[in-house]
Amino acid sequence: MSNALTRASEIIDSYNCEQSNLIAILQEIQAEYNYLSEAALTLVAEKLGVSTAKVYSVATFYENFSLEAKGKHIIKVCAGTACHVRKSGPIYDAIRDYLNLTGKKKTSDDGLFTLETVACLGACGLAPVMTIDGEVHAKMTPDAALALLEQIRKEESAE
């Protein structure tokens, strides 16, 4: 086992390698590593004594689990009813174009951003809403959203 998986192994052990805790274990590993790697899922299967195909089955069933490495900054655009009617769609599209995302790709090539949608952030009064790394940005427009991303890019290249 590589060092990278030591923490994952500890997490599985903390649940006594119980099969019934599979989802909890996956959640905690994802919280730690930002995503579920092939190596991590294989380790989970091995330690829990279930087939890798079964673990993969559970991991792909839930939208919340990501099997791809995520970018450094995570953008979530709200697609809830209120945000939708106040035009969150064009914001999402604009960001997608800006990051050159096509098909099922969610993460930009430079590994800086991952773009996701979220069903509702519970801030409908501020619609349309998006979050970047958990920080809420209210009453967005496509231009304002792109300006925020430009800002982050600038800060990143300065570092």
Add this chain to the structure above:
Amino acid sequence: MAKGIMYIDGQRVPFDGEKNVLAVIRKAGIDMPTFCYYSELSTFGACRMCVVEDERGKIDTSCSMEPRDGMVIRTNTAKLLKHRRMILELMLASHCRDCTTCEKSGKCHLQELALQFGVRKVRFPDTRPEYEKDHSSPAIVRDPNKCILCGDCVRVCEEMQGMGVLNFAHRGSDLQVMPAFDRKLAQTNCISCGQCAAACPTGAITIRDEIGKAWQKLYASDVRVVFQIAPAVRVAVGEAFGLEPGVNCLDKLVAALKMMGADEVYDTNFGADLTVLEESAEFLARLKNGGPFPMFTSCCPAWIKYLENEKPKYLKNVSTCKSPMEMFGAILKDQYKAKDAEDGKTTYHIAIMPCTAKKMEAKREEFQHDGKPDVDLVLTTQEIITMIKEAGIRFTELEGESPDLPFGMGTGAAVIFGTTGGVAEAVARRVVEDKSKNTMQAIQFSGLRDAGVIREVSLPVGDRVLRIAVVHGLVNAKKLLADIESGEAYYDLIEVMTCKTGCVGGAGQPRGLIPVKRQRGEGLYEADRTALIKRSESNPIAVEMLEGMLKGRTHELLHVHYDHK
């Protein structure tokens, strides 16, 4: 177990211990359609074809319903018919419909039920993307475009074989059956047992078709095509032509092969006799040298693959004997070198097997010599059935022929290799000192032929009582291994067959449930009863060869070490 009376379509039907309403309905003589129900596996309840209606018009699946006393149901109402047609139409809408050229055409359950329920038109367009086929396995081909998501393969792989290579992935309209991380089968721990293909109701998982290669060689004038036929094939091949399971059709199969252009047709039984002699000698040597025990039989290539992949430490326990097929192939190729040089032909060796894993075994590097495989091609029982049909041969009307000599000679001990317990019994016949009829019967009734998935037998040999175990179904073999590992069980000799009921239940055989497979096994015992020679050491040709051309060469031609890596 529950007992009582049910009312099905107005008929009084008593039930006694049936595990679900579906079983009671079928007992009442009604053909309930199903896709995902496989009586030997857990109930899944996904296809919804087996729905029934109760008195209040409530609809539910009969496979997941327990029979209750006084229950009143109908199996055939306007509502149910509409429901079933809709399910079929939706399945067809998201299914590749190149039926006429499909491998499974004529044997496809979806095709059969669509016809039965009169689905003549599919109103919905297929919006699914086209998925890539997986040709990576030497034994099977997976075509996700033909999958109806019944999950039979998933449950066979997990519950019968304990492998869990396949499972569902993603969800909703993206749901698919696939190995973990959408890998190709060749990149997984798949052991090529093929039971997923045997369970698949459609053409989503099929046996790798190698018929074309066989015809090409049969038609070539400069090629000598030599066949060997495995024991389990002879008692199943007739099923495709309306004969009962278990009817021994070896003579007809030989005649058919000759008509199709075979030059020589032999019997794998000859290889099996050599296996018995070599394996018994090895076993006796291990008894003398103190192990290692348990000694595992080595005939089943899927079992060997499993050990290699997941339990390599037990490879030293596996008998070094090649499987009967590979012993046969090695001897044949060795013996025919001179013949080839003489008449300028090339010998092409085809083995007809009940097994898909044999296709994988024939391609193993251990069994290649001078860049050529000892067994050039493995055809399954199903493939040879297709070829007989393609040739237009009326199988049942054929006059039988016996296999050729010298390698057509086999004993009763060899023919029972095809059923669970057979290899252990053949070895037992060889290692006991007293060869009287009484002892042979004592072996027969010792429990080796019982129905259990794990059977244990004690057999006195000399001053020692041998502990022998017989196991079939890989999931049971895994249990046995766990018991051995924990020290709970000890055995001297263990016969392992990956498929339930042994080779008669192999995935290359025509489709059938356990009772059919057992009938085939009975057919092999029948062949043993009527065999002139019962014990391998009395096979005159095998004994002569061991003392003649094989002298000093047994290691090279008959043995293999899987643990060399």
